[in-house]
Amino acid sequence: MLQYLLRRLLIAVPTLLGVSLLIFLAMRVIPGDPLAMISGEGQGTRVLSEEERESARQSLGLDRPLPVQYLDWLGSVARGELGYSFWTKEPIREQVLRRGPISAEIAILAVAISWLIGVPVGLLSAVRRNSWLDNLTRVGVTFFMAIPSFWIGLVMILVTVRVFYWRPPLVADQLWENPSTNLQMVLGPAVALGLGLAAVIARMTRSTALDVLAEDYVRTARAKGLAGRAVTLQHVFRNALLPVITTSGVAMGGLLGGTVATETAFGVPGLGNLLVQALNRRDWTMIQNLVLLYAVIFVVINLLVDLSYGWIDPRIRVG
């Protein structure tokens, strides 16, 4: 098991180095000079003279050769410092530590919501196959899979503002500082993201549950007189879970991408919102650190998903 874990971690290193190199180069290759817009935000763009640009470039360390800049960045990542934002001069580490928990909350809540809705709906749909309930569920699943989560978010905001004269708080507090404000802020994006993911989970649950329902051991369980609910929960549910977990793991990647748009739609100050802001500002140091962070999260989630297989299904335990 330990060997497997080490092997997976070793494989992750070149993956992350590749991501870091790609994003570092991409930021320097795509058009748009970060210094072009560095002054006068909120007052219209003020353009720097060539001399001022050179001065700013020098103070940001952008006049050094690319390999030096890259290695310098990797060094700071290894030390856990991450460097400073071009724009705000604020340590990126602090921003990540402040905004990370909010995004994590949204992601965890979204997964929880997706499971709470998706698994029962999928199971019910499978058990009542081709009934009106199944048909209705399939229409709903197709609908929520088709529409992007940020659009659901925008509709949610529109309805709450228009009908209830309420909108989520403008300022985010951490869960441990002010749970009420925090939950009011993160619940909206979590629901918007969770509904889309729930549709994926429901579809996968239905599909695998139908396969399991056709298995011999289910027929045997029924033949020996077990109640329908007991068969569903003890045999169908557990055996249908494995592909659902895999799907959830893969969907986490989409969820990470989804937080970027959904956080922006809700104005939640999470990592996704920070990334959009950094992209608009061409804040290179911020972008490259956040993309690398997303890559690390993706790798870790995939590893956890793989490890969870053994816990759920003893047949595929390693070593």
Add this chain to the structure above:
Amino acid sequence: MASDTSRLFDDLLKGRRSRRDLVKAAAALGLSAAAIADLVAAADARGAPSSQTPATQAEGGTGVESGILRVPEPNPTRGGTLRTAFGVTTTSYDIWQGGTPHVLTHMYNGLIRQNPFDGLQTIIPDLAESWEVSGDVLTYTFRLRQGVTFHDGTPFTAADVVATYSRVISPPSGVISVMKPFFRSVDRVEAIDEATVTFVLREPQADLLQALAAPFNCVYPKQALDANNQDLRTVVVPGTGPFVFGEYRDAERWVMPKNPTYWNPELPYVDGLELIHVAAWSDRGTAILTGQADLSWNVSRETFDQGERSADVARTEVPSVGCYTVIMNTQREPFNDPRVRRAMHLAISRQNLIQAFRTQETIALSRWVSHASALAMPAEQIAALAGYREDKSEDIATAKQLLAEAGHPDGISGLELLAASVPPHAEIMAPAIQDQLKQALNIDAQIRITERAQLVEEETSGNFGLVLDTPTISIADFSAVGNLYFRSDAAQNFGKYANPQFDELLHAADQELDQERRAVILRQIEDVLDQDPPWLLVGWTFHLPMWQAAVKGLNLEARTESVWGRVDTAYLDR
């Protein structure tokens, strides 16, 4: 009327009439608020004596003569936190190096300021109790308020003013002086004694007092400038202002408690400010409608319209110092021919463009002088001019003739219109302009959408033929606009426009302090720009501030230009 106006002006200059009396008398003569403001500003520029007596109720209760402001209501409510919803990110904490003025200004003062009680139309004392202008209009002398301290307790003196403005005028190596163009004629700033400073000019500058009164005028402590090698981008230094720095979270919020030892004992009325970062205009509007914020300087049109139905919300439209325009690269064919530029200027229907864009922003039918300026031509007069009038038949006929004379009798193809990847630009304004040019003159312009950062880069490097842009400037006076965008050597003259006649007239306007004569010069300038246009100007916009009706003391309804920032006189009447 002109002789009556001159008499009032003389009275004010010679101290026979106070500003307040002048305003009353001018109003009785039927002068507009804008004209009165000009009269007072011109008199101020000529050194009309200012009151140096402490504020008294005799001043009318608002203390505008002395700068010790108070609201006219007898018992304004004290306490509470004023929450604003707006874009409050900043690239630096140094306002003179690109820091966001409407955020940072709360912690600082300038020498003079715009009067919040008359909609920012007159200039009143701030850290300077009074000022005089020499007869040759080359020396401005400011007498500084005594007993003022920075937030850390350091006394404020003339040395701080000299250090602040000397850095603006002659920035040391590594320091960016973003506001330098506003002080283009200032040769040096000197301390006469601890309480007196002079600004010595190389030549008269008509808009100097307006520049000095704008909210970006933060006087920094000399001590902090010296301690930080003149570069304050990464450090919030103490100011003398009504609020002190509390907390800043990038793209989240600023918290600024009130300054308990503020030099004006009356202000501020609120206990503090919470400036909440809300990037989207519609979100700012919903924040006001749902009571999550008290004030926003600019909201979206649909939320603004919705505000009309709420008794708890107040709102107004304010002329802005930003515009929609297409910059033409005069170094490239066919825009190097003034006849082509003139033809395009004549052919577009501004009324139709304004109508098409109304769901996004309100644009005024305006000429080259912003409608936020007191010297702008009234819209009804503009509507009768060639190029601006609603009936396009004659203009389009002239435009076609001009194109034919320029060698393009069948129109022009192969042009490119660059636009930012902002939906209103890319999806409404750029296609609307493209369509109008095609319909009227058979000019084919392909739209190329690019990100804002890329657009700025292409603009600055001159890599464009036509570019849709939204230039914004901090003060509405045309001298500021002309010297930044149109003068042949202007810093942001991206289209490389060069017209010696324009340069000459602009120089004359820069130096002309008489507002009536200045208005005449500005009309000549506008005529030149209409004949030889550097831009395809669509028009100057309006901002849509909206606030809770409980927010009092700012008199936002009276504002004639969208200069946002100081809220020291605000109180919450809940």
